[in-house]
Amino acid sequence: MATEIKLNFINESNDQNNSQVVFFQKNIATDYDELAVAWKVIENCATGWQHPFTYPMTMKISAADSWGNEIIEPIVASNGQLFHVFSDPSGDQLTYQGPGASRNEVQLRNDLTNGSIDAKIYKNGKLLAVKTGVSPDQKAVFQFKPTLWVGVVSQIEEGQVMNSAIISDVNTELGLLGVASADIVMSGGGVGKNATKFQFTLENIVYA
Known part of the structure; x- marks a missing residue:
């Protein structure tokens, strides 16, 4: 392919x-x-x-937190996948969580205790789509x-x-x-x- x-x-x-x-x-x-x-x-x-x-054909997912921080290298994402942002002792993290609720969508859930995130999709290193102000326990959903x-x-x-x-x-x-x-x-x-x-x-x- x-x-x-x-x-x-x-x-x-x-x-x-x-x-x-x-x-x-x-x-x-x-x-x-x-x-x-x-x-x-x-x-x-x-x-x-x-x-x-x-x-x-490949797209990548990224996230920015409410402090203006964004991961350096977006993660390759495919339809049907769920990612999440969470906090550990070193700070906020973005990782693959598991299969998503729909095989036609890429989803990003905010699992932070406090603070909204901006979910971003990139193609060819360029911003393709963004969902701003995703609150804790909420998901950004992308389908193209x-x-x-x-x-x-x-x-x-x-x-x-x-x-x-x-x-x-x-x-x-x-x-x-x-x-x-x-x-x-x-x-x-x-x-x-x-x-x-x-x-x-x-x-x-x-x-x-």
Whole structure:
């Protein structure tokens, strides 16, 4: 089984504003629209240029405590696993606890006596999702579809939690199930009466 998907962003648009392009995933484990994190932001990729990157299948879990401390090396996490944060004489610890309640989710429970935690998911060393303010005895739950959301944005940085207005403007979801490699082609844009909305399509798809 492939450990990563090779993607290549190609700008074939008529963009006149040197726009940023953001990629992110949505945590579908919650019953409400949780704010998403800008996982990857492509900048200064002009028309006629390309930007290759990889989407790893592996994700890692991390935690930050209410004192602002975060573990140095996030732990590899798979669906169906439960992790927990607890305290021992040396301080707060994050370890694998056992099977989770759902095989489709990664869960992180706060087993500290006092203090909330922030639960974080990383892919390719970049923040993918975060659940803030998880109280003692509560769990953060993460579940992702094999898709990437993509759209044109401005003034966004990787790792930034995007507000609902930005997320609502992004309406392209690219399915990656079974894909080994593909081009992501951006078209549209322009100025004046001939301008069209930006579009993103998967092309030259190679399946695993």
